Amino acid sequence: MTNFEAELQRLTCQHAAQTRRRWLTSSASGIGSAALAALLQGDGVLAGQPEDASDSLQSTLSHFAPRAKHCIFLFQAGAPSHLDLFDPKPRLAELNGRPLPEEIVRKVRFAFIQKESAVLLGSPRRWRKHGQCGMDFSDYLPQLATCADDILMVRSMFSEQFNHHPGQLLLSCGRATFGLPTIGSWLNYGLGSESQDLPGYVVLTSGRGSSGGASLWGSGFLPSHYAGVLFRNQGEAVLNLANPSGVSAAAHRRTLDALQRLNQLRTAEVQDPEIDSRIRNYELAFRMQSAAPELIDLAGESRSTLEAYGVERAQHPQATGRGNVAEAHRTYARNCLLARRLVERGVRFVNIIYEAWDQHSDLNKDLPYNCWVVDQPITALLRDLKQRGLLDTTLVVWGAEFGRTPLGENRKGRAANTGRDHHPFAFSLWMAGGGIRGGQIWGASDEIGWGVADKPVHMNDLQATLLRLFGLDHLKLTHRFQGRDFRLTDVGGTVMQSWLS
C-alpha cells in the first residue's frame, strides 16, 4: 500500500471519504494523481496536519514540473481600453472620425453602438517603447512601463462574450455558464493549499461590486471549501472572525476546549470520522482568527514599502468616474500589498477585483484616473515580489473579460464620441512572473485593433497555459459531474509553449 493509499484509508469519514473515492475512481487515466494530491493536501490543511508528506507528493504527482506556486490575479473588471494602454494603433488615429468599412460592421453585434453612424476613434495617447524589449505603453501607465522586461504582453486575446457577466464567467470558469468552479478553485483542487492557517483562495475587492459578484469566486460543483474566501475592506478581515462582544480570548479558548472534548465524547459514541474533521476545522478557524488580523495588520511593513504601494497616499486631485468609489485608490494599493503578504503565507490564489473600467463615456477623464489608481501599486507589487524572490514562483495576471472598441461610442443621446464600447474580438492582457518569459509581446491585432491579426489566444488557451505553469495538464485536471468530466478549459485550450520561460 502506498503512502497515499494508507492516508486515504485513514480518511474514512463517511461523506467526505465517499466523495473522495468517487472523484478518484471516476477520474479518467492520469487524473487521479493531481486530485489525490489535492485531497491529501487539502485535508492536511483543513485537518491541521501540515506534517503530511504533501510536498513530496505534490512534486511527484504534478503532470509537469511546476513553475508557479501562487497566482495573483488582478481582475480589471469592466474591461480597460487596451487601445489606450498597451496596443498603439497609429493607423486608427489617422482614420479617426471615419466609418468602419461596411463589410466589417455588417456581421458584428454591439452592446450599445449604433452601427450606422459609428466612426473610428483614435487614441490621443502618447506612446513610448520601454525596456530592453521595447514594449509599448501609453503615458497612462508610466510606472508599470519600467517593468516591461518582466512582462509578457498578449495583444491577441479574444473572447466570444461581449456582455460583462458572461464574459467574466468565461474568464473565471472557462465557459460563460453558471455552476462551474473558478480558476482559484481548480488550482486548490489540483494542488491543495500550502497555508496552514489561511484559506488557499482569497478574494480582495476595490471600489464597487462587479458584474459577476460571488459567481467570480465560487467553487461550482467542487466542494465549497474550494471556493474563494472574501477578505473585507471594512471591519474584520474575514466575516465572523471576531468573537461576540463580551467573549474574551481566554473564555473563547476555554469554550473551544470544552467543545472539542464534548465532540470527542460524541465520536466515541457514534464513531463518525466527520466529527474529527469538524474538530479540526474549529481549530483551523481558531488559527484563522489570529492569522487573518495579523495578515491585514500592516504595522510590520516598513514605511518605504507602504509608500511604494501608496497605501496611505492622498487622493488624486482629479478623482472621477466609476473607479473612484469607496477609497479605491487606497484599497487597491492595500490589496496589492495584502496579496504579497498572502502569497508569503502560502495562499495559492489571490483574486483582486477592481470593477472600474467600463468606460462607455468620458474615457479621457476616467481612464487616466483608474490608471493612476493601479499604476503605482501594481508596479510596487512586481518589484516587491521580485526583491523578495517571490516573483519566480508567483504568477501575476492583469486583465479583464474583454477589451474596448476602436469605434467611438455613439449611444443614443450622446453627441460626442467620448467612450468605447465592449470589444471581445481582440484585446490585450499581461502576465509576469511564475515561469512566464517576460519582455515579449505576443500576437498582434490588426492595424485598427479590430480583430486578431497574429497568434490568437482564446480565454481557454490562457487558462490552459496558466495551469501548465502550475505543473498541471488542463486535459487531465478534471472532475466528473453529472456524467461528464469537466475541466477549466471546457472543450478548448492550447498551452502557449512560447510563454514559458
Add this chain to the structure above:
Amino acid sequence: MLFQKIVAGILCLSLAAECAAMVCQPDEPKQSSVASPADDQQLANAVRDLLQARCWSCHGAGRREAGLRLDERDLILNGGDSGLAVVPGQPDASRLLQRVRSVSADEQMPPEGERLSRQQIQLLTDWLQRGLPWPKSVLPSAAALHWAYQPVSRQQIPPSPSVDAAEWSRNEIDLFVAEKLSARGIRPSPPASRETLIRRASLDLIGLLPTPEQVQQFVSDTSADAWPQVVDRLLASPHFGERWGRHWLDLARYADSDGYEKDNARPDAWRYRDWVIDAINRDLPFDQFTVQQLAGDLLPEAEPLQKLATAFHRQTLTNTEGGTDQEEFRVEACFDRTETTGQVWLGLTVGCARCHSHKYEQLTQREYYQLFSVFNNADEATATVPTAAADVAAWPPLQLAFESRRNELERELAAAGESRIAEFEDWQRQQRELLQSQQVPAELPKEIQAILQLDPARRKAAQQQSLRQFWYRQQADLKPLAARLDEHLKTQPAKPEITVRVLHQRSQSPRRTFVLHRGEFLNPLTDLEVTPAAPGILPPLTSRSADRLPDRLDFARWLVASDNPLSPRVAVNHIWAHLFGRGLVRTLGDFGVRGEAPTHPELLDWLAARFAGIAVAESSPVSGATQPWSRKQLIRLILLSAAWQQSSCHRGDLQTVDPENRLLARQNRLRAEGEIVRDISLQAAGLLSDRVGGPSVFPPLPAGIAELSYAGNFKWVESSGADRYRRGMYTFFKRTSPHPSLTAFDCPDANLTCLERGISNTPLQALVTLNNEVFAECAAAFAGRLGKSDQLTTEGRIELAFQLCLGRSPAMSELNELRQLQQDLTQLALAENVSVADANAGAWRGLCRTLLNLDEFITRE
C-alpha cells in the same frame, strides 16, 4: 476553437464538393455494370459493412467528426454539424454521395486510403434511392438496453431471508433491504434510540427540533401506534411544506432576484415559493404537481393558481445588462428550461446535446432541440393571482367594513352639504363662466375643469359626485367632515392580489425551432427544423388532439404518464435521498449510462411502481392503501420501515465490506442544511418565528455584503420584529450576493438547478456558528431562556439545555464537562473584574454557545 475551424472548413468543403460533384457527374456512368443486391436486407448489410469499413473510424461512436455519425440509421438521418448528409430517395441531393463521388483530393471522402470503387458508390446510390434500408438483426445499442430506459417493472416482494430478518422488518422496504444484506452476510443495525428517532423524523420532515415535551411523550409511549402517530403529526404540520418545499426550490433554482449583472429584485418571486409550500402541504399528487408547473397555463379553464405554478420555469435568470441581445438570453432561458426539465424529471444531463449529439447517451442534437421546441413557444408573461389564501379569506369582511364606513361618511357629508345645494349650484355657474371666458381659476384641477365644462345633464353620476366632493373640501364648515372621509379612503384594504411572472403559450406567430449549430442562437440550421418529440429511447410523445403537434401540456402529461420509465424512478429517488442522505441511485442527476446503477434496483422499481400507481400494491396492514403520486404516503412508508429507523452509528465491521453504506446496514449521519442550522439555533433560543409564507425577509446581514452587488445597486433594509427570526428559507435570496451564512453551509446559488447539495465541513462554518451576530444572539437568548427557570440548579439547567438542543439528557461525562465550563467561564470573567451576576450570565451564554456549536446539534443522526 480548433473544432470550430474544422467545422467551418467542412462547411466550405461541402459547398465546394457540391460544385465539384456537379462538374463530375456527366463523366460518372449512371448505371454500374454490377448490380446491387435486390433484397433490402442484403443491401442494408452490404452498406453497413461498407460504412463500417471505410467511415466509422471518423464518423462512428468514437470520433464523430463534424458531428456526423454513420453507424445507425437514425443518426445518419440526423446529419452533422453542417446539416443533412442524406436525403432518402434522392441520391443526387445527398451530400454523402456527393462527397464520395468527388475527385478533388480536398473534398473526397473517405479522405484517406483508396477511393470508393464504382461498385461501392453504386451500392450507396441504390441504398439512398431505396430509402436507406438498415439491417434488422442488429442488436440494440448498449444505451438502449440501459436499465433506466426499461419500463418500471412490477417487483415481487422478496421473501424474508431469515427469521431474524422477518422479525426486524417493519414493511416491504425492509424485505428488499434484508435480501441484499443477508446475501452479503451483513446484519442491519439496531433501531436508533427513541430520542434520536423523533429528532431525526422532525429534522427530516419539518426541519425543526422536537420539543422536550414531544420527546418525552414519545419516549414514554411504547404502544405500537406511537411511531406512526409521530410521523402523521409531522406530515400534517404546516412546516412539512416548508421543509420539502425547500427541497423542491433547490430544483427550481428559486431566488428573489434576476441574476446576472443588474440582478434586479423580483418582489413577486415569493408567491411561487408559497405555492410550492402549499401544494406540498396539501399533498398535491406529483403528477398534477408536475403538470401544473410545466403547463398550468394550458390546462382547460386554467385557474390563477395553476398559472402561478408555471413560475417554476420563470426562475430562470434574466439579463438586463446594458447592450444585451434579448433574443440571446431568451434562448438561454429556453436552454435552461429544457435542461432543468431533463435533470429534474428525467434524471438526464441533456445539456451536452445542446451543441452536439450526446457522447454517451442515446440522445442526438436533434432530439435535444425537439425537447427545446416544447419550451420555445412559452412566452414570459405575467398573471394576477390571489395572495395567500388567508389574505383572500380575510379581505371581503375588511373591504365590506371599509365600504360601509365610506358610505356612512359620504352620507354624512352629503347631508351636511344638502342645505347648501343652492350655493353649490351658484359656484358651478360662476366657475363655468370663468372657464368660458378663458380665465382659468388657478386652484381648479384639470379633471374638475373638465367636468365643469360638461353639460350638467350629461355628467355621469360619479363625475357629479367628484365635483360635489371637491366643492365640499373648499367649504370651511364641511372641511373636517371631508378630511375624515379622506383619511378613511386611505385605509382601503389592499386587494389580495399580486402580479407574478409566469409562462404563457404564444398564440400569435409561433416560433419555428431549428437545430442551432453548436448551440449558437444566431446559427440555426434551417434545413433541420424540429417539432416537439420525445427522445427515441423513451416512449413517444403524442398530441391530445389529432390535428396539431404535441405541446407543453402533452409533454408534461407524457412525463408523468404510466409508461415513462424515468420520472417515477427519479422522483422516488429524490425523496429517498432526502431521507437517507443518498439516493438508491447515487447520481441523483444522472440516470444515464454514465450514472451509477441503483444499489437496490428491485426496491427502486417497487417504490416507483407504487408511487406512480402503476401496480396497485395490495394494501398491507403496515403500509396501508396507496394514493398514486402521493409524496406524503411515500415518505410515511419509508419512515415506517426498519431500514430508516436504524441507528446511524458507524460500525467497524462495515468498514471493509460496505464502507459507503450502499447496502443500508445503518442510517447515515448528516449535517443539517444551511437554513436548518440557523432555524434550529433560533428555535433552541426560543426566537424562531413560526409564520409560514409571505414576502421574503431581510434578517441581519454583515456590513459590506449587499455592497458587493453590481454598482452597489442593492440595499438591504433589515427587517424588524419577528421577521428577523423567520426561517432561513424566507431570507431574501439575491443571486449575485447571497447571504453568506447560507452559502457557507452549501446553500445552492440558484443559478442552475441543484439536485444535491454539498455537505462540506469548513472552518468558515465554524466561524458562522461561533461568532455571527445572529448565532451570538441565539446563545444569549438561549441562556436567558434557561435563566427564567429560577428554581433550577446548575445541573437542572444543563439538563434543560440539553433537552432543548439535543432532545436527550446529558451523560455524566457531558454534564461534568459543562458544569466545569460554566465554573471556569465564571472565574475567568471574575478575574477580569466583571460583577458576579454578569460573570454568571456570561458563563451561561458561553455554555449555550458551546451547545449550539456541537457537532451533534447541527447533525441529524
